[in-house]
Amino acid sequence: GDSVTQMEGPVTLSEEAFLTINCTYTATGYPSLFWYVQYPGEGLQLLLKATKADDKGSNKGFEATYRKKTTSFHLEKGSVQVSDSAVYFCALYTGGFKTIFGAGTRLFVKA
Amino acid sequence: NAGVTQTPKFRILKIGQSMTLQCTQDMNHNYMYWYRQDPGMGLKLIYYSVGAGITDKGEVPNGYNVSRSTTEDFPLRLELAAPSQTSVYFCASLIDRAAFFGQGTRLTVV
Numbered sequence A: 001g002d003s004v005t006q007m008e009g010p011v012t013l014s015e016e017a018f019l020t021i022n023c024t025y026t027a028t029g030y031p032s033l034f035w036y037v038q039y040p041g042e043g044l045q046l047l048l049k050a051t052k053a054d055d056k057g058s059n060k061g062f063e064a065t066y067r068k069k070t071t072s073f074h075l076e077k078g079s080v081q082v083s084d085s086a087v088y089f090c091a092l093y094t095g096g097f098k099t100i101f102g103a104g105t106r107l108f109v110k111a
Numbered sequence B: 001n002a003g004v005t006q007t008p009k010f011r012i013l014k015i016g017q018s019m020t021l022q023c024t025q026d027m028n029h030n031y032m033y034w035y036r037q038d039p040g041m042g043l044k045l046i047y048y049s050v051g052a053g054i055t056d057k058g059e060v061p062n063g064y065n066v067s068r069s070t071t072e073d074f075p076l077r078l079e080l081a082a083p084s085q086t087s088v089y090f091c092a093s094l095i096d097r098a099a100f101f102g103q104g105t106r107l108t109v110v
Helices: none
Strands: A003-006 A011-014 A019-021 A023-026 A032-038 A044-050 A056-059 A062-065 A075-077 A086-093 A099-101 A105-110 B004-007 B010-013 B019-025 B031-037 B043-051 B054-057 B064-066 B076-078 B087-095 B098-101 B105-109
Touching: A003 A086, A003 A099, A011 A019, A019 A105, A023 A032, A023 A086, A032 A056, A032 A062, A032 B098, A044 A062, A044 B098, B004 B087, B019 B031, B019 B087, B019 B105, B043 B064
Parallel strands: A011 A105, B010 B105
Antiparallel strands: A003 A023, A019 A075, A032 A044, A032 A086, A044 A056, A056 A062, A062 A075, A086 A099, A086 A105, B004 B019, B019 B076, B031 B043, B031 B087, B043 B054, B064 B076, B087 B098, B087 B105
């Protein structure tokens, strides 16, 4: 079945460091791919998305490229801030009414 | 634009008690979902609905019930609360393949 695997956390970085959170997927068909972010005490929010191969999603300085060949959708940011501390979820949707979420990766950014 | 609204935000239940978690959305989305998130864990799908009058089980439906009489509302019912149902519950709706989440209900069963 469809699945999403993302790197285990926590990831701890200093402010202004480069961030990569790896995400790979297994899916039949042509999924749309997403990154969601969850700040402490809140629900998940859509961060960015890509709907077809080679698409790049971007928002708030975060980027991810839909790589069909490597079945990956890695999240990157060039310079993280303390306010980026959150849990990040990679997810896919193939149209079967259900979104498949990864387990989440917690990011801590130190000042 | 309120989006997805959940009530209550917090609740403590005694073992065996019942309660309904409310969820309403004002975006006219057909697809709605209930998830639970245990501490440090990802999301598990409890129930989902693809439109008014249509509901189906997710991964972990035991101990829960849902109804969907209108497009806007999708309440989750716990009939006999158990400690294993201590969790944070999220309601979500879906449009254009992207999910919109409520703020969550933190439930403790003691």
